[in-house]
Amino acid sequence: MPELPEVEVIRRDLVERVQGRRIQRAKIGETRLTRRRGTPHEVEAALIGRRVNALRRRGKFFLFDLGRDSLVVRLGMTGQLLWSGDGDGFRPDQHTHAHLVFSGGGTLYYRDIRKFGEMFVLPTGSVERTLGVGVEPLDAEFTLGAFREICRASTKVKSLLLNQAKVAGIGNIYADEALFRARIRPTRGAASLRVDEIRALRRAIREVLQAGIRHRGSSISNYRDACGQPGRFVALHRVYHRHGKPCVRCGSVIRKIVLGQRSTHFCPTCQR
DNA sequence: AGTACGCCCTGGCCGC
């Protein structure tokens, strides 16, 4: 479900609440959550008594820096991290599979209807290598030169954008929206892009991700921030889920196709 | 290396 902007909104909501606090209790009640590494009990044991030095984001991953180790959380399609202070905020339900109780009050719940998300612990020093995600599109390293190198691939440009090992954090919504803003057809071969197109796409990626963060994310169905509130960016989508509707730029009918097993939306006139 | 497919899950929506 959540892409870079949604994860970043949640991270910003949570950082003030958990940074510097100690995990007093931890409960993981779903074995699927820890399938990548360890058992629920092992992960719980690695968390209890540890202080959260920082809460960072890498692509679509949350990284809770616990010192020597880091807790890694990925939300998959329907995962949510929901905060509850003492007596207010989220109440757990049947889809709530884990929670962390923090010193000084407050509980962080992990809720995930489809259970595609995951939660595991890695040595902090090996997080980067283990996750293997590519450049952060909002960071300074995402230069035109770096993106040109990435585009030297024999794959369609949209598939490239969705490849987390190349560029971190872009998912189906923001890929379609960025390609629309750059006026590039999703089916174009990445290697066929001219320099001016790569420049436009890089700019569009950054703009659409920043706009997504500014509007607190895209809530198509069940995305919610850490306080349970939906994002407002859907109203500003120009192509995603707008198939059959007129293009906001030229009035042509927005089309929907399948590309790389994912629904893909574009304007057949504006995007070339 | 790239692509297609099945699969992991659950729920919402649509048509009948």
Added chain:
DNA sequence: TGCGGCCAGGGCGTAC
């Protein structure tokens, strides 16, 4: 109202 089929923002393993 009920039911089957299809769809979904992610990503992995396998086969080609």
